[in-house]
Amino acid sequence: MLRDSIKSAQVTAMKAGDKPRLAAVRLILAKLKDKDIELRTSANLPDDDALVVDVLQKMAKQRRESITMYEQGGRQELADQEKTELAVIEEFMPQQMSEDDTKAAIAKIIADTGAAGMKDMGKVVAALKAAHGTQLDMGKASGLVKAALA
The missing domain is CATH 1.10.1510.10 (Uncharacterised protein YqeY/AIM41, N-terminal domain)
Known part of the structure; x- marks a missing residue:
C-alpha cells in the first residue's frame, strides 16, 4: 500500500x-x-x-x-x-497519464456517454475522474475535455 x-x-x-x-x-x-x-x-x-x-x-x-x-x-x-x-x-504519486493517453480516454468517454456539447462537460469530467482520477491532473484534464467538446 x-x-x-x-x-x-x-x-x-x-x-x-x-x-x-x-x-x-x-x-x-x-x-x-x-x-x-x-x-x-x-x-x-x-x-x-x-x-x-x-x-x-x-x-x-x-x-x-x-x-x-x-x-x-x-x-x-x-x-x-x-x-x-x-x-x-x-x-x-502513481505514474501520470500522458497527454495523448488522456485525450484518448476523453474521446472514449465522450463516445460512451454520447456527450454532444458543453452542457455534458460535467458528466464527462465525472466519468473521467471515476475511471482515471488517480492518474490525471484533473485541472489539465478538464481543459482537454472542454477542447474536445467545443
Missing part, C-alpha cells in the same frame, strides 16, 4: 539523516492524518490508496502554485524549498 511505502520512507530518511526529505515525508503523513480525522464520521470511506493519491495531488498542486508565487516575488530560497518538497511528493 502507498501509505506503508510513505511510512517506510520516513524511517529511511531518519536513518540516513536526510532532513529535507524527512520534513517533506512528515508533511505528507500529517496531511494524511488530518484527512483520516476528517473522514472519521463519514459513512463511506474511500479506498486507502485513492485517498492517499488525492491528498498527494492536492499537496503537489499547492506546491506548484507556491513555487510560482515565490519566484514572482523574488524569494528563490523559498521556491527551492517548495521544489524539494514537490519532488518528494511526486515520488509517491
